[in-house]
Amino acid sequence: MKIKFLLVLGFMLILCNLTYSQNPGDVVINEIMYAPTPSTNEWFELYNNTAAPFNLANWKWKDATATLRTIATQNVDLPANGFAVVCQDSAAFRTAYPGFTGVLLQSSGWSALNNTGDNLIIFNAASIVVDTITFTSSWGGSSGSRSLERISSTGPTNLQTNWGTSIASAGATPNLRNSLSPLSNDLTLNIISFSNNNPLIGTNLQINANVKNRGSLPAATYSVSFYDDYNKDGNPTPNELINTVNSSSPLNAGDSADFNTSKVMDSLGLRQFIAVVTYAADEDTSNNKRTGTVTVTSGGGGFDSLVINEIMYAPTTGTGKEWFELYNKSSNPVNLANWKWKDATTSQHTITTQAINIPPGGFVVICEDSAAVKLFYPNNPGVYIQSVGWSALNNTGDNLVLFNSTGTIIDSITFTSSWGGSANNKSLERISYTAPTNQQSNWGTCVSSVGATPNKVNSLTPKPNDLALNKITFSRTLPSLGDTLGIIAQVKNRGLNSAPSYTVAFYDDYNKDSIPTPNELKATVNSTGSLNAGDSS
Known part of the structure; x- marks a missing residue:
């Protein structure tokens, strides 16, 4: 009788232990990378829903094939409320996810997961099924090297609505909370769209943003900011802000709300915009931003004609005051009668009321004081027009908008002092x-000796053939009498064409007049090869 009792008790203890380790949902399949690039970097992730670790020694898995694969042969714990990644190739995995920290196990053998769908079964050391899933590509994760993520670790494994494609920036979340798993507070900028993907210059573009509450709690107050990403770097900055729209009512969990603003298309070509949702309680801000692009066209209406070409916004006293230059890039003359301009203020100023034609390829300089500008640049003949009124341009940055006679915006720029032209009486x-126009890399400080090029080709505009003596340096800054001094000259090819051969001559300017003469020549060095456009030697 005593022996029977002990046997029964032992059996009950073993049964209790097995039951604890096999409760449905204790360990679940949490993420599957079944269609990676390259295809040899498949993996899946397990998650422990309990407050106690599980020893993965001799656990196994299989897909739709009959082959069982061993997850681990040694004692490796799946941490309490933690993750373990089982992979095809641990080296390839770490290359794809260099910041990964956590339990990573390379399976003993691998059965390639089918890109159109498969099943996955996990067995514990006693060969009891711990979790299983049968999925198809329609569940998510079938392209773009993005994983199939579980939404809720406590929801059913074989429920399609509990799975979806990862929205993480890395395409997957190994050893991290799944990007689809809801937080208490989590707003995402779901979509950015436009009223027209090919708007005409001068027309009003409506920008739409859809915000979705992926959190489990309602969001009481939040806002959406819209930016004109002039430099297309994907980073919204204060000077690029178009508008901020505040929410008018709470957004319940799972619901979406639409916000919009508008922007006049004031320059041609590819334009990039950013929408950002701001929510003080947000627990995940990685999904709060979206970018989108449109291509602004002229529509054949002759709008693609004059462009803002040069700006003197920070002149020094007595040097000609402020001005800006326009260039006619079209093949037709442009009549400036009743054209207008403005800066960041609301005041529009008339350029001229007279019929002044700017020829194709021609310039015109719009001045605060035309007499002062012509006096300061006596060697730059051309068309100078004194504006009817003037708004002082801000030395830290401003914007400049050009309107034709019908009030349509023809060109526009928003710049800061970091773009160039902010000091030493040099133009932008x-x-x-x-x-x-609104691309910072398309602007810079004038390198002309007089500091600006009104009514001339800009000093930064590349010419077909243009070598520049970029800089001269020395082997010593304080040489002693009798020392041999090394003189180094750097040549830069600013032209559009390569320079097949050229020479550099070195002079000892005895009289310090900066004029090289034959008797001052010390050496002439010939190039040993061609210098490609943009390169230095």
Whole structure:
């Protein structure tokens, strides 16, 4: 009788232990990378829903094939409320996810997961099924090297609505909370869209943003900000802000809300916009931003004509005051009668009321004081027009908008002092008239000796053939009498064409007049090869 009791008790203890380790939902399949790039980097993730670890020694898995694969042969714990990743190739996995920390196990053998769908079964050391899933590509994770993520670790494994494609920036979330798993507070900028993906210059573009509450709690107050991403770097900055729209009512869990603003299309070509949702209680801000692009066209209406080409916004006293230059990039003359301009203020100023034609490829300089500008640049003949009124341009940055006689915006720029032209009486020059106006890399400080190029080709505009003596340096800054001094000259090819051969001559400027003469020549060095456009030697 005593022996029977002990046997029964022992059996009950073993049964209790097995039951604890096999409760449905204790360990679940949490994420599956079944269609990666490259295809040899498949993996899946397990999650422990309990407050106690599980020893994975001799656990196994299989897909739709009959082959059982061993997850681990040694004692490896699946942490309490933690993750373990089982992979095809641990080296390839770490290359794809270099910041990964956690339990990573390379399976003893691998059965390739089918990209159209498969099943996955997990067995514990006693060969008891711990979790199983049968999925198809329609569940998610079938392209773009993105994983199939479980939404709720406590929801049913074989319920399609409990799975979806990862929305993480890395495409997957190994050893991290799944990107689809709801937090208490989590708003996402779901979609950015436009009223027209090919708007005409001068027309009003409506920008739409859809915000979704992925959290489990309602969001009481939040806002959406819209940005004109001039430099297309994907980073919204204060000077790029178009508008901020505040929410008018709470957004319940699972619901979406639409916000919109508008922007006049004031320059041609590719334009990028950003929408950002701001929510003080947000627990995940990685999904709060979206970017989108449109291509602004002229529509054949002659709008693609004049561009803002040069701006003197920070002149020093007595040097000609402020001005800006326009360039006619079209093949037809442009009549400036009743054209207008404005800066960041609301005041529009008339350029001229007279019929002044700017020829194709021609310039015109719009001045605060035309007499002062012409006096300061006596070697730059051309068309100078004194504006009817003037709004002082801000030395830290401003915007400049050009309107034709019908009030349509023809060109526009928003710049800061970091773009160039903020000191030493040097202008801010456009590099290429065909590149976007609002692209910082298309502007820079004038390198002309007089500091600006009104009514002339900009000093930064590349010419077909243009080598520049970029800089001269020395082997010693304080050489002693009798020392041999090394003189180094750097040549940069600023032209559009490669330079097959060239020379650099070195002079000892005895009289310090900066004029090289034959008797001052010390050496002439010939190039040993061609210098490609943009390169230095």
